[in-house]
Amino acid sequence: MAAKIASDQSTGTFVELPGETPELKARAAARIVAFEKLDVIDAPSLPSEGRAFNRAQATIAYPLEAVGTDLSALTTIALGGVWSIKGFSGLRIVGLELPSEFDGVYPGPQFGIDGSRRLTGVYNRPIIGTIIKPALGLTPHETADVVADLVASGVDFIKDDEKLMSPPYSSLEARVKAIMPIIRDEEQRTGKKVMYAFGISDVDPDEMVRKHDMVVREGGNAAVININSIGMGAFLFLRRRSSLVLHAHRNGWDLLTRHPGLGFDFSVYQQLWRLLGVDQFQINGISAKYWEPDDSFVQSFHDLQKPIFGDGDRPLPVVCSGQWGGQAPETYRRTGQTIDHLYLCGGGVVSHPGGPSAGVRAVRAAWDAAVGGIDLHEYAKSHPELAQALAKFGSKTVSEGK
Amino acid sequence: MAAKIASDQSTGTFVELPGETPELKARAAARIVAFEKLDVIDAPSLPSEGRAFNRAQATIAYPLEAVGTDLSALTTIALGGVWSIKGFSGLRIVGLELPSEFDGVYPGPQFGIDGSRRLTGVYNRPIIGTIIKPALGLTPHETADVVADLVASGVDFIKDDEKLMSPPYSSLEARVKAIMPIIRDEEQRTGKKVMYAFGISDVDPDEMVRKHDMVVREGGNAAVININSIGMGAFLFLRRRSSLVLHAHRNGWDLLTRHPGLGFDFSVYQQLWRLLGVDQFQINGISAKYWEPDDSFVQSFHDLQKPIFGDGDRPLPVVCSGQWGGQAPETYRRTGQTIDHLYLCGGGVVSHPGGPSAGVRAVRAAWDAAVGGIDLHEYAKSHPELAQALAKFGSKTVSEGK
Numbered sequence: 001m002a003a004k005i006a007s008d009q010s011t012g013t014f015v016e017l018p019g020e021t022p023e024l025k026a027r028a029a030a031r032i033v034a035f036e037k038l039d040v041i042d043a044p045s046l047p048s049e050g051r052a053f054n055r056a057q058a059t060i061a062y063p064l065e066a067v068g069t070d071l072s073a074l075t076t077i078a079l080g081g082v083w084s085i086k087g088f089s090g091l092r093i094v095g096l097e098l099p100s101e102f103d104g105v106y107p108g109p110q111f112g113i114d115g116s117r118r119l120t121g122v123y124n125r126p127i128i129g130t131i132i133k134p135a136l137g138l139t140p141h142e143t144a145d146v147v148a149d150l151v152a153s154g155v156d157f158i159k160d161d162e163k164l165m166s167p168p169y170s171s172l173e174a175r176v177k178a179i180m181p182i183i184r185d186e187e188q189r190t191g192k193k194v195m196y197a198f199g200i201s202d203v204d205p206d207e208m209v210r211k212h213d214m215v216v217r218e219g220g221n222a223a224v225i226n227i228n229s230i231g232m233g234a235f236l237f238l239r240r241r242s243s244l245v246l247h248a249h250r251n252g253w254d255l256l257t258r259h260p261g262l263g264f265d266f267s268v269y270q271q272l273w274r275l276l277g278v279d280q281f282q283i284n285g286i287s288a289k290y291w292e293p294d295d296s297f298v299q300s301f302h303d304l305q306k307p308i309f310g311d312g313d314r315p316l317p318v319v320c321s322g323q324w325g326g327q328a329p330e331t332y333r334r335t336g337q338t339i340d341h342l343y344l345c346g347g348g349v350v351s352h353p354g355g356p357s358a359g360v361r362a363v364r365a366a367w368d369a370a371v372g373g374i375d376l377h378e379y380a381k382s383h384p385e386l387a388q389a390l391a392k393f394g395s396k397t398v399s400e401g402k
Numbered sequence: 403m404a405a406k407i408a409s410d411q412s413t414g415t416f417v418e419l420p421g422e423t424p425e426l427k428a429r430a431a432a433r434i435v436a437f438e439k440l441d442v443i444d445a446p447s448l449p450s451e452g453r454a455f456n457r458a459q460a461t462i463a464y465p466l467e468a469v470g471t472d473l474s475a476l477t478t479i480a481l482g483g484v485w486s487i488k489g490f491s492g493l494r495i496v497g498l499e500l501p502s503e504f505d506g507v508y509p510g511p512q513f514g515i516d517g518s519r520r521l522t523g524v525y526n527r528p529i530i531g532t533i534i535k536p537a538l539g540l541t542p543h544e545t546a547d548v549v550a551d552l553v554a555s556g557v558d559f560i561k562d563d564e565k566l567m568s569p570p571y572s573s574l575e576a577r578v579k580a581i582m583p584i585i586r587d588e589e590q591r592t593g594k595k596v597m598y599a600f601g602i603s604d605v606d607p608d609e610m611v612r613k614h615d616m617v618v619r620e621g622g623n624a625a626v627i628n629i630n631s632i633g634m635g636a637f638l639f640l641r642r643r644s645s646l647v648l649h650a651h652r653n654g655w656d657l658l659t660r661h662p663g664l665g666f667d668f669s670v671y672q673q674l675w676r677l678l679g680v681d682q683f684q685i686n687g688i689s690a691k692y693w694e695p696d697d698s699f700v701q702s703f704h705d706l707q708k709p710i711f712g713d714g715d716r717p718l719p720v721v722c723s724g725q726w727g728g729q730a731p732e733t734y735r736r737t738g739q740t741i742d743h744l745y746l747c748g749g750g751v752v753s754h755p756g757g758p759s760a761g762v763r764a765v766r767a768a769w770d771a772a773v774g775g776i777d778l779h780e781y782a783k784s785h786p787e788l789a790q791a792l793a794k795f796g797s798k799t800v801s802e803g804k
Contacts, residue, residue: 009565011536019548020536027571028539043445046661066538068569072605072631077565080631080654084692134413134422136468137430146421163411163479167470169429203474203678205607205639229474229482231633237607252482255665256657259448262664263657276605290486 001087002058006030009081010066028066034059045090045261053089069105071232071272079268090261096268103309106236106275111245113340116280116316119221119245120156120195125371126339127316128363129157129195130356131346136163140170144178146350151186151194153357154364155349157342159224160199162249172198172211180218197222197247197280201230205237216243222280227273228252239277247280247318248273258291266296267303274304274313280342282318286330289322294334301335317341324348324359324393325366325376325386332370339371353388362389403489404460408432411483412468430468436461447492447663455491471507473634473674481670492663498670505711508638508677513647515742518682518718521623521647522558522597527773528741529718530765531559531597532758533748538565542572546580548752553588553596555759556766557751559744561626562601564651574600574613582620599624599649599682603632607639618645624682629675630654641679649682649720650675660693668702676706676715682744684720688732691724696736703737719743726750726761726795727768727778727788734772741773755790764791 010030011020038055062078082091111119120127130153132138132146150158166172176198187193200211200223208230215223222245227235229251239246250273256263270281283300284292297319304317319331323345335341345363352359362385369379369386380387412432413422440457464480484493513521522529532555534540534548552560568574578600589595602613602625610632617625624647629637631653641648652675658665672683685702686694699721706719721733725747737743747765754761764787771781771788782789 011538019540019544024536024539028536065571066569068567070567070603070605072603072628073565073567073569075631076567076603076628076651076653080628080657081565083654083656083660084694086691086693088693134426134430136413137426138421142421163475163483165470165472165475165478167468167475169467201472201474201478203472203634203638204642205635206642208635226474226478226482229477230635232605232636233607233610233632234635234639235633236605237636237639240606240608249478251478252485254485255482258485259661259664262661289488291488291490292486 001085002032002035002056002060004085004087005058005082006032006060008085009077010062028063030060030062030066032058033061045259046088048089050089055090057094064099064101069102071106071275075232075272079264083262092261092263092265093268094265096271098271098308100309102275107239107277108275108313109277109279109315110239110242111279112312112314113316116195116245116342119193121192122156124339125364125367126319126341126343127156128360128367129159129318129342129344130155130349130360131159131161131344132164133161133346133350135161136167138170140174140178143170143175144182147179147196148182150350150356151182153349153355153360155194155356155360157195157197157222157344159197159222159247159344161346162199162224162226162251165199165201165226166211172200173214176215176218176220180220184219193221195222195245196220197224197245199224199226201226203230203234205230205234208234208238209241212238212242212244221245222247224249226251227278232272232276235273236276242277245279246277247282248278248315249282254291266300270300270303271308274308274315278315280316280318282320282344284321285319285323286327286334287322288320294330298334301341305336305338318344320344320346322348325363325389326394328363328366328370329376332367339367343367348389348393351392352385353392354385358385358388361385403487404434404437404458404462406487406489407460407484408434408462410487411479412464430465432462432464432468434460435463447661448490450491452491457492459496466501466503471504473508473677477634477674481666485664494663494665494667495670496667498673500673500710502711504677509641509679510677510715511679511681511717512641512644513681514714514716515718518597518647518744521595523594524558526741527766527769528721528743528745529558530762530769531561531720531744531746532557532751532762533561533563533746534566535563535748535752537563538569540572542576542580545572545577546584549581549598550584552752552758553584555751555757555762557596557758557762559597559599559624559746561599561624561649561746563748564601564626564628564653567601567603567628568613574602575616578617578620578622582622586621595623597624597647598622599626599647601626601628603628605632605636607632607636610636610640611643614640614644614646623647624649626651628653629680634674634678637675638678644679647681648679649684650680650717651684656693668698669705672702672705673710676710676717680717682718682720684722684746686723687721687725688729688736689724690722696732700736703743707738707740720746722746722748724750727765727791728796730765730768730772731778734769741769745769750791750795753794754787755794756787760787760790763787
């Protein structure tokens with residue numbers, strides 16, 4: 001089956017071909033460079049006849065000469081077509097190693113970790129963010145009222161929910177014009193400019209760039225992009241024209257990875273989007289509200305930390321989904337004791353019993369405790385907002401730091 | 403679980419929200435409009451605890467007011483996010499019904515069935531196509547030699563294999579310049595212009611449009627686009643600037659549909675791409691070389707035949723994968739006795755024992771027989787190329803017309 005992948009995804013077809021010469025194969029054929037049998041399993045990942053299913057891990061090398069450095073060629077040849085091949089009871093791509101020829105072909109992150117810190121002015125702790133909730137349904141002026149509260153709360157970063165783009169009841173333009181004066185006023189008054197990521201995704205790249213330009217004109221500095229919904233090409237088109245921090249929401253990613261015997265590992269997927277220029281990458285968190293297990297999140301965090309070709313291609317990891325601060329100790333411990341991430345709390349901030357200001361203080365206290373190695377309940381004795389958060393959210397997601 | 407989809411994919415999050423008022427929900431909340439229990443199954447589609455798994459079919463209505471007509475919003479809200487929700491043992495989207503407000507928002511096919519017939523001059527039978535094989539590895543001049551044979555064979559349509567885009571050994575520009583003179587010369591001589599679809603996919607939309615323009619300048623009239631590799635936005639960007647027939651290869655689609663308990667039905671997926679402007683849509687065929695069962699191909703064919711908002715949004719179905727003519731009777735019978743498709747044979751034409759000319763004659767004979775209701779073996783008695791094809795390929799894919 002590994003040989004079939006190598007053949008189908010390069011020179012071959014369903015019959016012998018007159019022109020498939022040894023010289024041509026040497027130039028263009030994929031090769032199996034490693035092969036390891038894995039244990040036999042009794043449940044197939046795709047409907048298949050039988051009671052025992054052989055598995056193996058194969059490493060297949062595709063000639064650079066045959067693929068080139070175009071990412072749509074790479075995904076067509078080495079990633080996309082493999083699931084069409086008959087006879088597999090499962091197939092997952094667990095790694096991707098790009099040759100150095102890809103280095104410099106794509107723009108990569110424009111801001112990444114350093115740029116996100118510079119623009120928010122936050123250096124000695126995680127950047128704390130929140131999300132406008134309810135996700136959908138607020139008018140631009142209702143949203144602006146929420147933003148006013150959030151800006152006053154001391155939060156570093158605010159974003160539109162990824163589902164909010166430019167629906168009839170809340171056009172992006174109306175939202176930008178209602179929200180940016182609040183951000184600018186706060187900056188005038190306090191010197192702190194909250195990073196607001198507007199949902200500028202649009203299936204039409206021309207329109208998306210117009211949206212981008214409008215956010216820039218009004219003084220915004222970030223955008224949420226639903227990367228899978230617009231696709232690689234549209235994202236690259238935007239990146240080449242962008243002066244905003246591009247915050248990636250990987251909507252639909254779950255379909256590509258949730259079944260352990262199908263799809264991709266995040267280590268594969270994230271390389272493509274980092275080369276294309278994602279600055280901030282949402283990857284869930286400890287005790288997420290979604291299906292993703294903690295181990296998978298932790299692995300994703302490490303994937304983002306690892307340079308592809310250099311430190312400059314590392315985006316800022318965005319720890320999110322069901323976060324409220326209680327997961328800070330375990331997050332800190334399991335991600336290599338780093339504070340280089342955006343810690344994004346939606347309901348965890350806005351539903352804090354004391355309101356969003358108290359919510360932000362609770363989250364910052366939780367991170368201070370995590371970094372200081374202090375038990376959250378102990379720290380809560382002198383930090384009442386953290387105590388309130390523990391009382392309200394602690395039963396949902398108790399997460400141990402040790 | 404249906405209620406959870408409706409809540410998570412619209413106004414809700416993991417805790418109650420202060421602003422989630424009844425008025426807001428009325429404006430933005432998704433609603434379950436139908437719900438039907440299905441049979442309980444014993445094997446989950448996603449790893450899950452337990453021995454019996456409940457299933458149901460739910461119809462969920464998303465307010466137009468909350469989604470708008472942007473396809474990236476639609477895919478984010480109604481299609482993409484659902485697989486992130488915890489607790490499912492499987493989840494498949496089996497239908498999508500768009501309101502009339504989407505009509506006219508997107509360009510749709512520029513050529514479709516009528517334009518493909520007009521440009522090829524083929525009216526009374528399926529358009530017969532073939533693919534350059536070997537898929538990868540031929541230099542531009544070797545490709546041109548193959549094209550010269552194919553053009554002389556009487557075939558109506560030729561395409562680059564979807565894996566061939568613009569690799570170092572065969573840049574698109576060199577290929578276009580080597581191939582188009584052959585097409586143009588044949589047109590001068592015989593009046594028949596073969597439609598050649600060049601692989602112009604590129605992850606960079608600007609570059610893809612440059613490739614498009616170069617094909618147009620050299621007199622080409624079609625392009626193969628690897629739609630999933632470039633994404634919806636890049637495809638729309640191209641379509642808005644295109645004067646070529648856009649032939650869609652859905653590389654990677656299998657990952658989104660192969661597991662029957664996960665992903666999408668083609669009926670959902672194809673609507674998006676038709677609105678965006680696919681002219682010719684590859685959908686496999688009877689006895690395909692790939693995993694897809696015949697019933698699934700037949701359903702896909704019917705999906706493409708059904709107008710979304712009008713006949714103009716119907717692309718030309720491309721019947722392909724392991725085709726050589728033997729499947730003509732069954733294809734004809736099961737697709738509603740239509741000849742409105744592109745019948746695409748790669749190895750089935752180029753590996754015919756008598757060469758590609760004989761291959762094309764065999765395929766045309768097979769279709770004449772299918773439409774005339776004559777048994778292929780009977781017809782082969784007076785059509786030697788069909789007899790040769792039956793002898794060579796018949797054991798691989800014997801397909802009954804009755």
